[in-house]
Amino acid sequence: MLLKIPDLLSADEVAYCRNVLLAAQWTDGSVTAGYQSTKTKNNLQLPEQSAAAKELGDIVMGALARSDLFMSGALPAKIFPPLFNCYQGGQSFGIHVDNAIRQVPGTPVKIRTDLSMTLFLSEPEDYDGGELVIEDTYGSHTVKLPAGSMVLYPSTSLHKVTPVTRGRRLASFFWLQSMVNSDEKRGLLFELDMSIQSLREKVSDSPEIVRLTGVYHNLLRQWAQT
Numbered sequence: 633m634l635l636k637i638p639d640l641l642s643a644d645e646v647a648y649c650r651n652v653l654l655a656a657q658w659t660d661g662s663v664t665a666g667y668q669s670t671k672t673k674n675n676l677q678l679p680e681q682s683a684a685a686k687e688l689g690d691i692v693m694g695a696l697a698r699s700d701l702f703m704s705g706a707l708p709a710k711i712f713p714p715l716f717n718c719y720q721g722g723q724s725f726g727i728h729v730d731n732a733i734r735q736v737p738g739t740p741v742k743i744r745t746d747l748s749m750t751l752f753l754s755e756p757e758d759y760d761g762g763e764l765v766i767e768d769t770y771g772s773h774t775v776k777l778p779a780g781s782m783v784l785y786p787s788t789s790l791h792k793v794t795p796v797t798r799g800r801r802l803a804s805f806f807w808l809q810s811m812v813n814s815d816e817k818r819g820l821l822f823e824l825d826m827s828i829q830s831l832r833e834k835v836s837d838s839p840e841i842v843r844l845t846g847v848y849h850n851l852l853r854q855w856a857q858t
Contacts, residue, residue, distance in 0.1 A: 633819040634766060634773055634785045635705040640695050640751060641780040649688050649753055650779075653716060653802050656684045661717055661725075672726025675793075678716040680737050689714040692751060692804055704825045706784060707818060709858060710743045710809040712736060714751070718802055719762055724795040727767075730787045734807055745787040745807040746815075752777045752803050759799030766791045786815045811856040821855075824848050 641649070661675035678685045692714040696702050712734050719725075734743045750764055756776050764775040764783065767790040775783050785791070787807060812818040828844050835841070 633705070633815055633822065634768075634775075634783065635701075635822075636775075636777065637699060637701050637705075637782045637784070638778070639780050640699055640702070640782045641691070641753075643780065645691055645695065646753060646780045649691060649804075650802060652684050652688055653678065653718070653753065656682070658718060672728055672792075674723045675725060676718040676720075676723070678718075680713070680715060685716060686713075688716060688804070692806075702782075702784075705818075705822050706747055706808055707811045707821065707852075707856070708808045709811045710741070712743050712745075712807045714804045714806040716753075716802070716804050718800060719793060719796040720759075720800040722795050722797060724761075725793040727790055727792045729790055730807065732787075743807060744809045744813065746810040746813050747784050747808050748787045748789075748791070748805070749782055749784050749807065750775070750803055750805050751780075751782040752801075753779055754800060754802045755779045759801045760797045761794045762796040762801035763794045764791060765794060788815075811858055812852070813857070814855070817851075817855050821848065821852060824851075 656678055658676035659679050661677040662673050663677060693711065696711070713736060730745050730748050732745060734745055735741065736743065755778060762776065766773045766775065766785050768786070777783060810818060812821065824844070825848060828841060828848060831841055831844075
């Protein structure tokens with residue numbers, strides 16, 4: 633399931649993040665790439681332990697906590713601290729798949745990467761190229777969202793970032809371990825949750841809605857791992 637979350641960050645939050653990133657000191661993005669990905673990754677990255685990365689990461693995490701759409705679609709159990717990258721001057725990231733397990737720096741905590749996330753921090757008109765291309769069983773999906781919007785997609789997917797030929801593409805990227813690791817089951821729960829919410833907007837609570845809500849929670853109870 634590929635899920636777009638519009639306006640995760642407010643315009644003020646986007647502007648603040650962008651100003652911090654433009655003033656930051658960057659490093660080679662290959663520091664967080666796996667063996668295979670290192671061969672195709674060409675970008676800049678904000679050092680993980682820098683004060684700027686931690687401050688902006690807290691802003692992103694706060695926005696995630698406020699997003700009902702994110703919570704419903706991701707069912708997060710553990711979230712890897714957000715990272716930040718920059719593509720410019722023809723930089724790109726060739727086709728690759730994300731590592732299955734990520735260790736949170738400076739801790740023994742390991743996260744299984746069920747979902748990958750990209751939060752766009754540059755407006756689409758501010759740069760050429762830089763599309764996130766995600767490949768799955770249904771074909772290729774090209775994603776280039778307004779600043780402040782985010783896309784979630786299964787970490788099992790092959791994906792790439794096309795060369796940025798004009799301007800600068802700023803973004804946050806990170807991963808999460810879901811309480812429901814099956815993309816198919818997680819997608820079913822999401823559709824059920826969205827349908828229940830839609831019904832509640834059209835009619836007052838009814839015995840049928842209560843029963844459907846019970847079905848949702850009983851399925852979640854069977855499938856969730858915490």
